[in-house]
Amino acid sequence: GQQVMQIPQYQHVQEGEDFTTYCNSSTTLSNIQWYKQRPGGHPVFLIQLVKSGEVKKQKRLTFQFGEAKKNSSLHITATQTTDVGTYFCAGRNFNKFYFGSGTKLNVKP
Amino acid sequence: KAGVTQTPRYLIKTRGQQVTLSCSPISGHRSVSWYQQTPGQGLQFLFEYFSETQRNKGNFPGRFSGRQFSNSRSEMNVSTLELGDSALYLCASTPPTGATDTQYFGPGTRLTVL
Numbered sequence: 001g002q003q004v005m006q007i008p009q010y011q012h013v014q015e016g017e018d019f020t021t022y023c024n025s026s027t028t029l030s031n032i033q034w035y036k037q038r039p040g041g042h043p044v045f046l047i048q049l050v051k052s053g054e055v056k057k058q059k060r061l062t063f064q065f066g067e068a069k070k071n072s073s074l075h076i077t078a079t080q081t082t083d084v085g086t087y088f089c090a091g092r093n094f095n096k097f098y099f100g101s102g103t104k105l106n107v108k109p
Numbered sequence: 110k111a112g113v114t115q116t117p118r119y120l121i122k123t124r125g126q127q128v129t130l131s132c133s134p135i136s137g138h139r140s141v142s143w144y145q146q147t148p149g150q151g152l153q154f155l156f157e158y159f160s161e162t163q164r165n166k167g168n169f170p171g172r173f174s175g176r177q178f179s180n181s182r183s184e185m186n187v188s189t190l191e192l193g194d195s196a197l198y199l200c201a202s203t204p205p206t207g208a209t210d211t212q213y214f215g216p217g218t219r220l221t222v223l
Contacts, residue, residue, distance in 0.1 A: 031210055033210060033211065033212075035212075035214075041216075042199060042214040042215065042216050042217050043152070043199070043201075043212075043214045044214070045211050045212065045213065048210065048211060088151075088152065090152075090212075092210055095164065095165050096154065096165055096167075097142065097154060097157070097165075097210065097212075098154070099144070099151060099152040099153075099154070100151075101151045102151055102152070
């Protein structure tokens with residue numbers, strides 16, 4: 001069945017280091033979204049990518065959608081302690097919405 | 110606009126009992142989805158409702174059910190609770206425009222089954 005996998009599961013970085021999480025789907029997605037969940041909070045929408053090969057930036061965050069629309073990545077440049085949380089990708093395949101397993105980011109000051 | 114609200118925020122039940130959780134979407138949103146979040150399984154899709162009709166359903170047993178009312182408010186019910194049902198239950202609503210799948214999540218209901 002449909003699966004959306006994310007790696008790594010956990011990432012510990014020193015403040016100022018870069019961070020990347022990867023999302024891979026077993027099937028083509030019509031779009032991909034990224035969410036951030038702070039500890040004790042709920043997922044908050046960050047961005048949606050729709051086009052094959054699309055790249056979007058939000059300040060220190062860069063999002064990419066693969067050419068085959070089956071994978072995506074989120075890259076954070078020069079992490080800050082405010083980046084702590086779990087980052088989820090999510091994508092739609094026909095009528096269903098699938099969330100990745102999430103990457104938990106810890107940033108040491 | 111007010112965000113998605115969920116009640117109650119916390120709930121403690123015992124095995125065998127049933128529970129009903131409530132979700133009020135953002136005003137104007139007609140699609141409501143429910144998710145179960147556990148440390149081991151991540152975010153698992155339960156079901157999606159649109160205009161009072163269940164549009165999609167995840168792979169959960171029949172003990173999990175839901176409904177949506179004409180004002181778009183939604184409820185989910187879990188009958189014959191099991192220990193493994195302990196989780197954070199999240200509700201999310203989606204704007205009416207077709208161009209986005211953006212989901213706006215509520216704060217969740219944390220259910221503990223003893």
